[in-house]
Amino acid sequence: MVESRLSTIHPAMSSIEHDSMTALERRAGISLAAIFALRMLGLFLILPVFAVHAHAYAGGDSLVLVGLAIGAYGLTQAFLQLPFGAASDRFGRKPVIVFGLVLFVVGSAMAALADSIEMVVAGRALQGAGAISAAVTALAADLTRDQHRTKIMAMIGSSIGLVFALSMVAAPVLHALVGMSGIFWITALLALGAIFVVVRVVPDAPTVSRPAKGRLLDVLRNGQLMRLNFGVFALHLIQTTMWVLVPTALVSRGGLPLAEHWRVYLPAVLLSFVVMVPAIIVAERRGLMKPIFNASIVLLVIVQAGLYLFSQGVWLLGLWLTLFFVAFNVLEATQPSWISRIAPADAKGAALGVYNTLQSVGLFLGGMLGGYVGQHFGSAAVNLVCAGVAIAWLALAISMNAPPRRVVPAVAA
DSSP: OHHHHHHHHOGGGGGSOTTSOOHHHHHHHHHHHHHHHHHHHHHHTTTTTHHHHGGGSBTTTOHHHHHHHHHHHHHHHHHHHHHHHHHHHHHOHHHHHHHHHHHHHHHHHHHHTOSBHHHHHHHHHHHHHOOOHHHHHHHHHHHSOHHHHHHHHHHHHHHHHHHHHHHHHHHHHHHHHHHHHHHHHHHHHHHHHHHHHHHHTSOOOOOOOOOOTTHHHHHHHOHHHHHHHHHHHHHHHHHHHHHTTHHHHHHHTTOOOGGGTHHHHHHHHHHHHHHHHHHHHHHHHTTOHHHHHHHHHHHHHHHHHHHHHSOOSHHHHHHHHHHHHHHHHHHHHHHHHHHHHHSOGGGHHHHHHHHHHHHHHHHHHHHHHHHHHHHHHOHHHHHHHHHHHHHHHHHHHHTSOOOOOOOOOOOOO
């Protein structure tokens, strides 16, 4: 059925060999990953620098408000992810995605012009109101066949991990060059670039049938899917919780000025990809996704224990951040792939909508949790909370069924 829909977009697709990605599928995967990357880069760029810079805003001395500014976009995304996904079913994927990106541009401009922490919070909330993740992943499902959907979802997941790592390196340099306001203006330009990609590069979506009623309830009842949904919630909660305090730790414990933080992030990011890429290849080719997935969660626990016990000096902080990037990138790339393999064929959109909603909830609560716990109980307590969340996730992940191995259909003689 997917093939017949694709053949209506491009007649040549009916004659393409069944086991190879078509040019149209590759174009769809790369362009949709680019949209995710451009938008998420804009969201992530503030993480390595905002906690230190926030003191320049009126009200910026409150760590709770700093955490809210970091995580506010996750709250509005959480509320609007499913409505945006439903609107894309009714009005088309592309118009909804463009509308969401326009909201992101307006929110970025508001944050760039802010002179108080409250106005930054409002701008970040408006950024998150452009909740296009479910619509983009649904479009990816529309434009790809079943046997290649895992690759596309992994490509999108990997793009998020990549831009997160890139933001860690680029943000301190950009902050030194253009300041916090300039970073927010850059996020607006990145979103405008994403709009261009949607309009001019992404293939048009085929007409798809409306999902059957009640499929959302089926997703919520699926224990395997909900374990993965808790996983993406936990991963992004830990990520934003950490980044309320990591920049300050590099200054106070590592003795490294903000403009020099790239000296830690760059080698940490590069080393993490040296480990992450082979890990994902082995997971796919040898059917070891579950053990590598669980090992990455264990690594998150080790990172939090290390930050709690041994975090004095820039070298130790760099070690723990490198290990964190390894775990984050592996988990960010594998979870969407796993979801796409086990979700019911007629409920993939609902499954991805729930997945993206819980990701957004994790982003919001992580910022709030990091700010509140850090302000009232100190940074060590933040590490303990993150470790506890990771341990709970590991307990759920251990009981999961391994995902089915990807089978490449034989080509007819």
